[in-house]
Structure formats: structure tokens, C-alpha cells
Amino acid sequence: MARTLPPLNALRAFESAARLNSFTRAAQELNVSHSAISRHVRGLEKRLDVALFRTVARGVELTPNGQWYLERIAPAFDAIAEATDGLTDIPAGQVILSCEPSIAQKWLIPRMGRFAALHPEVRITLTVTDRLANVANHDCDMALRYVSEGVDVSAYDEISRAPVYPYAKPGFADLDPDSLDLAVLARQHLIQEHTGLLWPMWFRTAGVVPDRPLNLSTPLDAVLGIEAAISGLGAILMSAELTSVEVEAGRLIKLSDVGVQSGGYYLLTNATAARRRAVKVFRDWMLSESEAWRTR
Structure with missing residues (x-):
């Protein structure tokens, strides 16, 4: 019939x-x-x-x-x-990823060429936004977001929980990472990143009691904060995955190995989309590419 x-x-x-x-x-x-x-x-x-x-x-x-x-x-x-x-070994198709601007610009996009070389048949459509993404409602196949400490992330894949460290332009305020006086750092202009007041927490972790109020900037998003540090406008607290390109290029140096944990980046995948081969290979690649940042 x-x-x-x-x-x-x-x-x-x-x-x-x-x-x-x-x-x-x-x-x-x-x-x-x-x-x-x-x-x-x-x-x-x-x-x-x-x-x-x-x-x-x-x-x-x-x-x-x-x-x-x-x-x-x-x-x-x-x-x-x-x-x-299931009828082909080639995971062709489109994957829609919603991603925050900071990790898109500073971590993901510099690495996307490697994925394209491995899987030229998979087209990644990147939506860069700070807005919440409704993955369950198919706004996108996957969403990469910063998640603060204390939030339930059991349904997410961890991409990075790298602590934040202080970074600055080489030669900033004549600070030498090999013999850094943290009390001197506390007197410098300090760039705030908008996810939280991390500098007071960092100095407490480092065991330093500043002898004057901290000279904190107006909060900036991560990308602008990094650019401000590169320009010599101050030191910034930032996680290693967002500064790796700048450190490798010599535009920023890590001032101290003292780090504080404030949250991390996590990947959420739509349950239906996760069954598609293109989504599977991209998720696997993301987890492989970010492995180093889950062990720092």
C-alpha cells in the first residue's frame, strides 16, 4: 500500500x-x-x-x-x-558552531586551517556572539562558551580550564619575569577583564598585600584587554589558551607562574546533531586540539 x-x-x-x-x-x-x-x-x-x-x-x-x-x-x-x-566514510556536511568572540579570535580561528586540511569536505559555519545559544532548539549544532566556577557542566565537554596568569608587553614597567617583585606589579596599571575582579583574588593567592589601592582599568572584554596589554597600557590576567599566539609571537610575556582558577571554556553539542558524522569529527578534533589546555 x-x-x-x-x-x-x-x-x-x-x-x-x-x-x-x-x-x-x-x-x-x-x-x-x-x-x-x-x-x-x-x-x-x-x-x-x-x-x-x-x-x-x-x-x-x-x-x-x-x-x-x-x-x-x-x-x-x-x-x-x-x-x-552511514553509507559513506567521508563525513561531509555543515557544522554550525556558536562561539564567544574572545576564544574564537584568539584560539579557534588560528587553528581552523588544520581542521580544514584534515576534513576539507566539512564546512564550518561560525557564529561569533556573546549571547546565549539555544542548542536544544537547534540555534546551532554546537556552542562554545565561558562558564564560571560553580555552574553545572556535566552535560558539556571541557575545552579549557586553564588558570589565569599575569601577562604584559615585554619591557612593561621594566618588570623582569625572572626576578619579579609582586609588590611592584601591584603598583602598576592593571587591565581588568570583564568576567570578574580577578586581580585582588590573584594578589591574595600570590600572598601579596598591596601597599596602595590597585590601579584597575575600566573592565574590557578579553580581546580588547589583550590588545591593551600588547600596546603597553598595563598588565592583564588571562588564561594561557587566549594568549598563546601572542606569547609565541613575542608580543606578550608571562610575568608569573602564580595562577588562579576562575572558570573555563566548555562545548555543548545538540544531541541530535551529535549523531552526524561531520559534527562527530569536528567535536573530536576540538577535544584533541584543546587537550593541552585541560592539563594546565
Whole structure:
């Protein structure tokens, strides 16, 4: 007996728009026009005689019928994708990674050439943002975020929990890392990174009681803070994975081996996306590439 199925293109348009909660993003994902997505969805609604979406101020959202339908057809698309992956040894496809600007610029992007050389058939789409990423709702396949101490990270892959150390431009304030007087460092201009007031914690860990109030900058994000340190505007506390490129190039030097732990970078992968081979190889590569930063 023949199955009664709507046109596949209409189902693909609906599933993509429903998963991404956007006709525009669905059009981008499927490489068609916005009007094509709308036409397919309206045709599907007419065939089923139900409303699958409703218009809201920010765009569209699923109706209860639309949500019910998505929950039942999405696993079928996942199964088809997984079965197709299983027929080839080549993990081709797209992986969408949402990543914070600091670790994207200072750690990930300088290494992406290595992944591209290993897997030219996998296309990495990088979304750089500080905003929360709804991985469960398929905003992206994976999200790389900084997570503060005390947050439950049991569902995440640890990328780095490297402590933060003080760094500065070579020659800054005539400070010599081999004979550094920490009391002298405490009198210098100190660049604050916006994730927390780490300098007082660092001096306490180092056993130093400053003889005057610390000269702290206005909080900057990590990338601007590193650039300020490179420019000689002060010393900064930063984790090693974010400064490795600058240290190797001689633009920054590590002033002390005293480090403090304040959090780490973690990778969260959508459970459905994790079954795709392209996502698997990229996750494995990320974990391999970051292995050194989990042991420092």
C-alpha cells in the first residue's frame, strides 16, 4: 500500500523553518528564497488543512498543531540523515558552531586551517556572539562558551580550564619575569577583564598585600584587554589558551607562574546533531586540539 506523504520539499521547508523558528534562516539553510519557504509551508498547511505557523512581532512561531507535527517528523529527518551518513566514510556536511568572540579570535580561528586540511569536505559555519545559544532548539549544532566556577557542566565537554596568569608587553614597567617583585606589579596599571575582579583574588593567592589601592582599568572584554596589554597600557590576567599566539609571537610575556582558577571554556553539542558524522569529527578534533589546555 502506497504511503500518503506530502511533497518532500514542503516537509523540508516546514522542518527547517520550525526548527530554526524563522523562514529567513530556513531559506538560508536550504539555499532557496524566502518566498519558496513560504510557498511550501502554505501549500503544506492547505494540504493538511491546519495552521502550522502563526505570525508574531518577531516573525513566526509554531502553532500547537505545528509543534505536534514537528515533534513527529523531525526524528524521521534525523534518521534519514544518519542513515545517509552511514553509507559513506567521508563525513561531509555543515557544522554550525556558536562561539564567544574572545576564544574564537584568539584560539579557534588560528587553528581552523588544520581542521580544514584534515576534513576539507566539512564546512564550518561560525557564529561569533556573546549571547546565549539555544542548542536544544537547534540555534546551532554546537556552542562554545565561558562558564564560571560553580555552574553545572556535566552535560558539556571541557575545552579549557586553564588558570589565569599575569601577562604584559615585554619591557612593561621594566618588570623582569625572572626576578619579579609582586609588590611592584601591584603598583602598576592593571587591565581588568570583564568576567570578574580577578586581580585582588590573584594578589591574595600570590600572598601579596598591596601597599596602595590597585590601579584597575575600566573592565574590557578579553580581546580588547589583550590588545591593551600588547600596546603597553598595563598588565592583564588571562588564561594561557587566549594568549598563546601572542606569547609565541613575542608580543606578550608571562610575568608569573602564580595562577588562579576562575572558570573555563566548555562545548555543548545538540544531541541530535551529535549523531552526524561531520559534527562527530569536528567535536573530536576540538577535544584533541584543546587537550593541552585541560592539563594546565
